[in-house]
Amino acid sequence: MAKTKVSPKATSSLGPAEVRKMYRNMLLARTVDERMWVLNRAGKAPFVIPCRGQEAAQVGWAAGLRPTDFFLPYYRDIGVMLTLGYTARQAFLSLIGKAEDVTSGGRQMPGHYGWRERHVITGSSPVTTQVLHAVGIAYASRMRGEDAVAAAALGEGSTSQGDFHEALNWASIYKLPVLFVVENNGYAISSPQAKEMAVQDAAERALGYGMAGVTVDGTDFFACYEATVQAAERARRGDGPTLLEFKMYRLLPHSSDDDDRTYRSRDEVDAWKERDPILRMQQHVLEAGVMTAEDDGALRAEVQAEVDEAIAYAEAAPYPPVEDMFTHVYAD
Amino acid sequence: MAVKNLIDGIREAMSEEMARDERVVLLGEDVGKRGGVFRASEGLVDAYGEQRVIDAPLGESGIVGVAIGMALNGLVPIAEIQFADFIHPAFNQIVSEAAKIRYRSDNDFHVPMVIRAPFGGGVHGGLYHSQSVEAFFMHVPGLKVVIPSTPADAKGLLKSAIRDEDPVVFFEHKRSYRLVRGEIPDGDVTVPIGKARLVREGKDLSIFAYGLMAFYAEQAAQTLAQEGISAEVIDLRTLLPLDREAILQSVARTHRALIVHEANHTMGAGAEVAATIAEGALYELDAPIRRLTGPDIPAMPFNTPQEEHFMPNPEKIAQAARELCAL
Numbered sequence: 001m002a003k004t005k006v007s008p009k010a011t012s013s014l015g016p017a018e019v020r021k022m023y024r025n026m027l028l029a030r031t032v033d034e035r036m037w038v039l040n041r042a043g044k045a046p047f048v049i050p051c052r053g054q055e056a057a058q059v060g061w062a063a064g065l066r067p068t069d070f071f072l073p074y075y076r077d078i079g080v081m082l083t084l085g086y087t088a089r090q091a092f093l094s095l096i097g098k099a100e101d102v103t104s105g106g107r108q109m110p111g112h113y114g115w116r117e118r119h120v121i122t123g124s125s126p127v128t129t130q131v132l133h134a135v136g137i138a139y140a141s142r143m144r145g146e147d148a149v150a151a152a153a154l155g156e157g158s159t160s161q162g163d164f165h166e167a168l169n170w171a172s173i174y175k176l177p178v179l180f181v182v183e184n185n186g187y188a189i190s191s192p193q194a195k196e197m198a199v200q201d202a203a204e205r206a207l208g209y210g211m212a213g214v215t216v217d218g219t220d221f222f223a224c225y226e227a228t229v230q231a232a233e234r235a236r237r238g239d240g241p242t243l244l245e246f247k248m249y250r251l252l253p254h255s256s257d258d259d260d261r262t263y264r265s266r267d268e269v270d271a272w273k274e275r276d277p278i279l280r281m282q283q284h285v286l287e288a289g290v291m292t293a294e295d296d297g298a299l300r301a302e303v304q305a306e307v308d309e310a311i312a313y314a315e316a317a318p319y320p321p322v323e324d325m326f327t328h329v330y331a332d
Numbered sequence: 333m334a335v336k337n338l339i340d341g342i343r344e345a346m347s348e349e350m351a352r353d354e355r356v357v358l359l360g361e362d363v364g365k366r367g368g369v370f371r372a373s374e375g376l377v378d379a380y381g382e383q384r385v386i387d388a389p390l391g392e393s394g395i396v397g398v399a400i401g402m403a404l405n406g407l408v409p410i411a412e413i414q415f416a417d418f419i420h421p422a423f424n425q426i427v428s429e430a431a432k433i434r435y436r437s438d439n440d441f442h443v444p445m446v447i448r449a450p451f452g453g454g455v456h457g458g459l460y461h462s463q464s465v466e467a468f469f470m471h472v473p474g475l476k477v478v479i480p481s482t483p484a485d486a487k488g489l490l491k492s493a494i495r496d497e498d499p500v501v502f503f504e505h506k507r508s509y510r511l512v513r514g515e516i517p518d519g520d521v522t523v524p525i526g527k528a529r530l531v532r533e534g535k536d537l538s539i540f541a542y543g544l545m546a547f548y549a550e551q552a553a554q555t556l557a558q559e560g561i562s563a564e565v566i567d568l569r570t571l572l573p574l575d576r577e578a579i580l581q582s583v584a585r586t587h588r589a590l591i592v593h594e595a596n597h598t599m600g601a602g603a604e605v606a607a608t609i610a611e612g613a614l615y616e617l618d619a620p621i622r623r624l625t626g627p628d629i630p631a632m633p634f635n636t637p638q639e640e641h642f643m644p645n646p647e648k649i650a651q652a653a654r655e656l657c658a659l
Binding site for chain 1: 357383384388389391393394396397398399400401402403404405406407409421424425428429432433434435436437438439440441442473474476496497498
């Protein structure tokens with residue numbers, strides 16, 4: 001029951017085909033993200049919340065769990081969603097609020113995920129509320145004797161919220177199978193980590209709750225994946241929750257409405273671009289012989305084509321009828 | 333049928349629902365071993381175990397947030413907030429989460445759950461153990477807001493709330509817990525949410541109230557009857573959704589409307605009742621709509637004379653009725 005700072009070796013139980021799939025998920029997340037940004041700048045999408053720089057952690061933690069587990073992603077987690085089977089089409093349908101959007105039928109802003117079929121719990125905009133839901137979900141699963149784990153993601157800024165404290169306290173008192181996944185990208189909009197907490201690592205906070213805390217290099221897919229698998233194993237064994245912290249950097253502004261030039265230097269951003277998780281994964285797959293440079297080029301072209309098709313599909317798709325806005329306030 | 337206290341109705345409803353449906357759990361501060369600070373859950377932990385009767389760590393947002401998670405994963409939680417005055421830390425979880433989960437997920441998710449909280453004054457509770465906070469939640473589509481005034485309704489409405497597929501905020505007037513006694517029907521009897529109760533028929537005016545004030549209104553009506561004033565009393569029972577039809581029908585019969593609540597005046601439940609009458613039965617009225625409410629001060633003072641001055645009571649209700657009927 002102590003905080004550990006580890007970066008597991010860049011090896012894992014994943015075979016080459018699975019590694020290729022994870023790399024594809026990361027590329028798809030990046031490509032979807034880039035094209036959403038373009039659509040926003042072209043005036044075709046009102047709002048975009050980017051994931052750029054966080055793909056390794058997002059794909060890693062989602063892949064480290066089972067379909068029977070519960071996922072409570074936060075608004076930046078497109079990489080989580082794509083790993084769980086969400087498609088590029090679904091991402092763009094949600095981006096422009098079309099009727100076919102599986103997360104909310106076009107009701108919610110993009111990035112507010114929810115998909116019962118895949119155990120993705122509906123989320124809102126007030127941050128950190130979801131971590132308490134994960135606790136209740138885990139309590140219910142354990143009460144029925146099931147081995148499901150509930151994983152709630154949040155930014156490091158959200159660790160300042162009272163709900164964060166209450167959730168960690170509950171989960172540790174009852175030793176519940178919960179993973180608190182802090183995607184630490186260094187900023188809460190404009191506030192750097194030093195203005196959010198007095199500790200070096202958010203995972204240090206685990207100590208105060210008597211739970212495991214792990215800080216991981218969030219640009220290393222394999223480290224994120226393995227740390228999640230290990231935390232989930234602890235949870236399933238009955239050894240209680242884990243506070244997982246993935247450290248990385250938000251390469252873009254907070255959202256399409258933000259301008260990060262007002263609060264951080266280009267030098268800082270450029271330095272982090274050299275640690276881009278996509279570059280790191282690309283280097284791995286090429287060096288490990290998972291694929292050739294030619295395969296990589298073909299994969300990227302395939303992903304681009306998928307996104308092109310998704311955008312065309314979503315743009316042509318119908319909006320929900322106005323009268324539908326009055327449905328589902330209560331049970332019918 | 334036995335005569336019991338209102339709080340017995342609450343306890344029986346929880347106990348019977350927990351026996352009927354193993355998905356039902358209770359969580360809140362001191363609800364287990366202590367049986368709740370008002371003893372509403374006395375004996376439940378012995379009957380159903382610590383896994384289903386959960387002494388929660390002290391934090392209202394946590395209690396409601398964890399309950400939402402339970403409801404999202406197949407349980408039917410009853411979250412007890414020890415005093416309604418302390419519900420505000422959970423406001424975000426209730427209003428941003430519970431109330432909107434069905435809507436925002438396009439019906440993919442919903443949260444069948446009850447949030448119970450004792451409310452109201454007249455118990456020397458001072459500012460922070462006397463508040464009536466129902467109006468905050470009446471403004472939130474997606475929630476239901478229920479307030480019983482009799483032991484039978486306490487049991488029947490709470491059973492309905494537990495079986496409801498949507499989140500129900502259930503306020504229990506703490507002064508009425510052991511003041512209001514009445515018969516509770518034996519067996520599994522539910523009372524529908526969304527229906528007002530005609531407490532007493534009358535022809536000279538309608539008194540609309542809920543909770544302890546419905547009990548007081550009935551007493552006032554008895555006094556008025558001796559003076560030759562025939563007061564109809566409507567116990568609203570559910571504030572959201574409001575039984576507008578019952579309100580309009582009553583005004584059509586009596587042509588005068590007195591609305592009573594203990595919560596402060598401005599933007600209280602009475603404002604919605606008055607607006608309902610103004611929109612739907614204005615030409616039925618023989619006199620202006622009258623509201624008798626708590627005053628617009630931040631909360632109820634502790635000391636006896638000021639507390640008594642704050643609270644509506646049977647005599648104040650009767651006096652307001654006399655004045656209204658004199659118009």
